Amino acid sequence: MAAGDVQDPRLERIASSIRVIPDFPKPGIMFQDITTLLLDTQAFKDTIDLFVERYKDKEISVVAGIEARGFIFGPPIALAIGAKFVPMRKPNKLPGKVISEEYSLEYGTDTMEMHVGAVETGERALIIDDLIATGGTLGAAIRLLERVGVKVVECACVIALPELKGQERLGDNPLFVLINAPGA
Numbered sequence: 001m002a003a004g005d006v007q008d009p010r011l012e013r014i015a016s017s018i019r020v021i022p023d024f025p026k027p028g029i030m031f032q033d034i035t036t037l038l039l040d041t042q043a044f045k046d047t048i049d050l051f052v053e054r055y056k057d058k059e060i061s062v063v064a065g066i067e068a069r070g071f072i073f074g075p076p077i078a079l080a081i082g083a084k085f086v087p088m089r090k091p092n093k094l095p096g097k098v099i100s101e102e103y104s105l106e107y108g109t110d111t112m113e114m115h116v117g118a119v120e121t122g123e124r125a126l127i128i129d130d131l132i133a134t135g136g137t138l139g140a141a142i143r144l145l146e147r148v149g150v151k152v153v154e155c156a157c158v159i160a161l162p163e164l165k166g167q168e169r170l171g172d173n174p175l176f177v178l179i180n181a182p183g184a
Helices: 009-017 035-039 041-055 070-081 136-147 166-170
Strands: 019-022 030-033 062-066 084-088 098-105 108-115 124-132 151-160 175-180
Touching: 009 035, 009 041, 009 175, 035 041, 041 070, 041 151, 041 175, 062 070, 062 136, 070 084, 070 124, 084 108, 098 136, 108 136, 124 136, 136 151, 136 166, 151 166, 166 175
Parallel strands: 062 084, 062 124, 124 151, 151 175
Antiparallel strands: 019 030, 098 108
């Protein structure tokens, strides 16, 4: 589901603040650059506010942010809704014991990790990232949290690339996005 289904006037500001860079990092890719959104303090605030408004009454105890841009949006959302923030990291970035989940990429595999004990069975989680493309990273985060007994309430992204059908890799887990990037 996209927030754009019922047009909130803040969405236009958010969408217009995202810079699109053609042929980055390789030819044919239309890179959705959120750094320009971060420079627009009102658009950044609106982004956080829209997520907070959606999740403040959903009894979420964990906001799991996917490295690296999920770390930008996750902590302010977590603070505003009274949840803890749990970083979901690339391999060998977390000290101490970790639990891992391998996932497929179009060109190989990667692994996501989180600290053992960061979440507890029965907790309710929101997974946040800046963008969903093929859904591989979000799918790995879902599996990792579910393996330790956490209920994933929803996945949320600022941007979706709908033509890549990433939501299909999320199973029955709902996805909320603010902006569907046209023809990205």
